[in-house]
Amino acid sequence: MGLSGISSGTVSKLCNEIDERVGEFLDRPLNGDWPNVWLDATYLNVRHAGRIVSVAAIIAVAVNTDGSRKIIGLAIGPSEAETFWTEFLRSLKSRGLAGVKLVISDAHAGLKAAIARVFEATWQRCRVHWMRNALSYVQKGQHAVVAVAVRQAFN
Numbered sequence: 001m002g003l004s005g006i007s008s009g010t011v012s013k014l015c016n017e018i019d020e021r022v023g024e025f026l027d028r029p030l031n032g033d034w035p036n037v038w039l040d041a042t043y044l045n046v047r048h049a050g051r052i053v054s055v056a057a058i059i060a061v062a063v064n065t066d067g068s069r070k071i072i073g074l075a076i077g078p079s080e081a082e083t084f085w086t087e088f089l090r091s092l093k094s095r096g097l098a099g100v101k102l103v104i105s106d107a108h109a110g111l112k113a114a115i116a117r118v119f120e121a122t123w124q125r126c127r128v129h130w131m132r133n134a135l136s137y138v139q140k141g142q143h144a145v146v147a148v149a150v151r152q153a154f155n
Contacts, residue, residue: 029095030092030098036062036104037061037100038103039059039085041059042057056077060088062097072097073095080108082111082113084110086118093118101121104125135147
């Protein structure tokens, strides 16, 4: 069931309101200390200038000292290059991100370099990414057995 009879002006007004609310969310101050930060990215196909292009969508999730987990940042850029990650992490700091002790992410070289450049924190590889990488060295038929053994080691 689609909507009909909605003017382009109404659609434009609604989109502007959504853009404003998203902007407020992305620019909100980050108060207090956020000792644990998770960073990740995925690639999306988007329409840009009349064609479909692949872009990096990056996200930061953090836990504050009260134990509350929040999405603290989102950004879209051309790739996961170190410069893009560095700019993103600096923008989080400029909004008040403080007290970072541990940053968890995949082992992307540009991301690791940006983390080291922006934070004085320990870096740890994400267990999910580590497991994917480890299983890439295992025959397909053995994935379940190896995954169970590795999970037991982490427990």
